[in-house]
Amino acid sequence: MKLALTVGVLFPGEMGSVLGGLLRARGIHVVTTLQGRSMRTAELCHAAELTELSSLREVVSCADVIISTVTPADAVGIAQQVRAEFPVARQPVIYVDANSVSPVTMRHLGEVLRLPDFILVDASIHGLASRITQHGTMYLSGSEAAEVAAIVGSPPRTVVVGQDVGQASLLKMLLGGTSKGLVALLLELSDLAHREGMLEEFWAEFGRFYPGVMEPFQRLLPTYSEHIGRRIQEIGELELTLATAGRDPIMATAVRTLLSRCARSPASLRTLVERLSAAASRGRG
Numbered sequence: 124m125k126l127a128l129t130v131g132v133l134f135p136g137e138m139g140s141v142l143g144g145l146l147r148a149r150g151i152h153v154v155t156t157l158q159g160r161s162m163r164t165a166e167l168c169h170a171a172e173l174t175e176l177s178s179l180r181e182v183v184s185c186a187d188v189i190i191s192t193v194t195p196a197d198a199v200g201i202a203q204q205v206r207a208e209f210p211v212a213r214q215p216v217i218y219v220d221a222n223s224v225s226p227v228t229m230r231h232l233g234e235v236l237r238l239p240d241f242i243l244v245d246a247s248i249h250g251l252a253s254r255i256t257q258h259g260t261m262y263l264s265g266s267e268a269a270e271v272a273a274i275v276g277s278p279p280r281t282v283v284v285g286q287d288v289g290q291a292s293l294l295k296m297l298l299g300g301t302s303k304g305l306v307a308l309l310l311e312l313s314d315l316a317h318r319e320g321m322l323e324e325f326w327a328e329f330g331r332f333y334p335g336v337m338e339p340f341q342r343l344l345p346t347y348s349e350h351i352g353r354r355i356q357e358i359g360e361l362e363l364t365l366a367t368a369g370r371d372p373i374m375a376t377a378v379r380t381l382l383s384r385c386a387r388s389p390a391s392l393r394t395l396v397e398r399l400s401a402a403a404s405r406g407r408g
Contacts, residue, residue, distance in 0.1 A: 128152065128274065131186030133179070133201055134160055135168040138221070138252040139192035142275075144171035145256070149276055156182050183208040183216070188274060190219045190246075195356040198222040202235045209240055217267050221246040223353075225296055225360040226289035227367050233288055244271050245288040247295030248279070251346060255279045264290035293364065300361045300375060302343060303354060307378040309340050310347075310385060313395055326402055341399060348396050351386045355379055 129152045132143040143153045154174045157165050168175060176182050183189070183205055193201050198220060205218065218241045220232055229245050236243050244267050250259030259279035263271055265288045272281040284290045309329075316325040330337040347354060358379045365372035385392045 128188065129154060129186050130274070131155060131182040131189045132173065133182065133189060133191050133205070134164055134193060135171060135173055136164050136192060137167065138248065138255075139190070140164075140167035140171040140173070141252045141255055142190060142192065142221075143168075143173045145278075146275070147172060151274070154182055154186060179204060180208040184210050184213070186216060187214075188217045188219060188271070190221055192221050194353050195222055195224050195228070195360050198224050198228060199231055199235065202232050206235055206241075213240075215239055215242055217242045217244055217271065219244045219246050219271055221248055221261070223247065223295055223299060223357040223360060224292055225364040225367070226292045227363050228360060229289045229292045242267050243288050244268055245291040246271065247291045249295065249298050250279070251342070254342075262291040262294050264288060264292075296361045296364045299357055300378075302339065303358050303361075303382070304374060304378050305336065306340060306343050306347065307381045309336075310344070310392075310395070311381055313399075314391065317395060317398070322398060323402065326399070344399055345396050347382075347385070348389070348393050351382060351389075351392065355382050355386065358382065 130143075130146055132139045132153060132155045135143050135155050139155070143155065147153045152174065154176050155168055156176045156179050157168060158178050176185075189205060191198060191201055202218070202220070209216075215238070218236050220229065220243065224232075233243050242265070244263060244265040247262045248255070248259060249262065256278040261272075261275060261279050261281045263281060263283050264285045266286060268283045268286070268291075272283055275281055284294055313322060313325065316322040326337070358375055362372040362375045362379065365375055
């Protein structure tokens with residue numbers, strides 16, 4: 124591993140800014156660009172004290188490692204932009220795709236980012252950005268997975284799951300599908316309980332009998348108000364994973380249908396989140 128290392132983060136949204144800030148705190152030069160990004164991304168970039176460059180071309184030209192942290196729908200497009208901006212006759216770059224995408228999408232990324240210019244590392248992050256240092260895990264696979272684990276350091280916990288690109292993404296699909304399925308089921312039942320005036324009773328008794336299940340629901344549900352669109356994309360990647368493996372995605376499709384319905388009723392979703400937060404506060408009191 125190079126001692127003087129430059130890591131490019133594309134882009135410093137919620138997860139990217141946290142990862143960039145951790146790397147910068149460990150003495151690694153972290154660069155990014157805000158070209159075409161939102162004011163919120165700019166605020167997160169400045170809070171993490173990342174070095175801002177004027178363009179994607181500058182990031183691609185100087186970075187030894189590029190970490191992509193975008194939505195599943197943007198993962199391939201960003202890789203294509205990086206490929207287009209790659210300078211002629213420069214040293215190979217390790218490209219770490221840390222998005223919630225399927226092994227199918229990772230194979231597509233491999234077709235875009237080919238050797239000798241790029242060494243693709245499959246990364247998947249399990250855990251919320253806000254809690255990554257306490258409970259987050261980065262799963263890695265690919266020929267340079269161990270080197271990326273050394274660069275990222277700890278925390279978060281890093282686990283190399285294999286040498287093949289696609290293995291880390293598959294594990295993410297399995298873990299993420301489980302958590303989204305849990306949230307979707309409790310969302311549907313909580314909405315019914317709310318409409319029938321029994322929400323507090325339902326949550327109190329559910330928490331009494333299944334405290335280990337209620338805890339992740341309390342932790343995850345608030346993220347759905349802001350990131351429901353991303354969650355729908357992520358479950359779509361799970362559907363693709365199942366279909367490609369010859370499995371009819373029955374439960375995954377049901378979860379996406381439920382989340383899509385919630386996205387069409389953001390006020391109802393916010394109400395449930397607010398009620399859950401209030402109930403959790405009373406419980407702590």
